[in-house]
Amino acid sequence: EAQVTQNPRYLITVTGKKLTVTCSQNMNHEYMSWYRQDPGLGLRQIYYSMNVEVTDKGDVPEGYKVSRKEKRNFPLILESPSPNQTSLYFCASSKRPDRTRAYEQYFGPGTRLTVT
C-alpha cells in the first residue's frame, strides 16, 4: 500500500529537549516536505527536499532542521523545542514538481507535538 508514515503520532516534551520526527514514504517520490498546521493559519511549509541531499527552507524554517540522506526518509529535527512549536505536523511527498506544474502531495497521518 502506497503511504507516508510518521512517528511518533503524539509527543509531549519539555522546552529544550531535542527531538526527531521521522517520515518515510514508499512511493519512490523525489519531493518531500514538512508542514505545520495551526488554527487560522492553515498549512505552512517548514522545509522541503527535491531529492537526496537537496533540501531548502520553506516559509517557517526557524527552529527546525531536516536531512535527506535516503530517498524514502525525511526526518524533522527540533534541536531545542520551544512552546511556540506546539503544533500539528505533516510530512508529505510527491513526484518532483517541474517548471510547469506541481503534483498531488500525499500526506502522512500527522504528528501532534506539545512543548511545555
Next chain:
Amino acid sequence: RKEVEQDPGPFNVPEGATVAFNCTYSNSASQSFFWYRQDCRKEPKLLMSVYSSGNEDGRFTAQLNRASQYISLLIRDSKLSDSATYLCVVNRLSGSARQLTFGSGTQLTVLP
C-alpha cells in the same frame, strides 16, 4: 494580502443542498490548482485538481477563473459524509521548486 484566501465558514447546509466555495489567489503566475479535503484531525487528501477548462468528478465541480484569480468548488446533493474542511491549494514558483500554498480552509457541515 494572503497568497491564498478562503472564507473560513463554517457553512452549515442540509443534506441534498448545493454549496459552493470560492478561493482567491494573489500570484498570477500560478499554474497548478487543487482542492484538498481534510477531516477533523486527519491528514489532507486530494479531492480534485482544477483544470483551466473546469472539471467535474461526480457531484463535485471545480472551476478556474484566471482573469479574476479565483477557483471555485461546487458540491451538489450534499451528503453527511461531505462534512470536512476544504483546502484551496495553489502552486507558486520559489527558486527552482514549485511549492504549494494552502489556504486556511473552509469548514463544511452537512446536517441531516
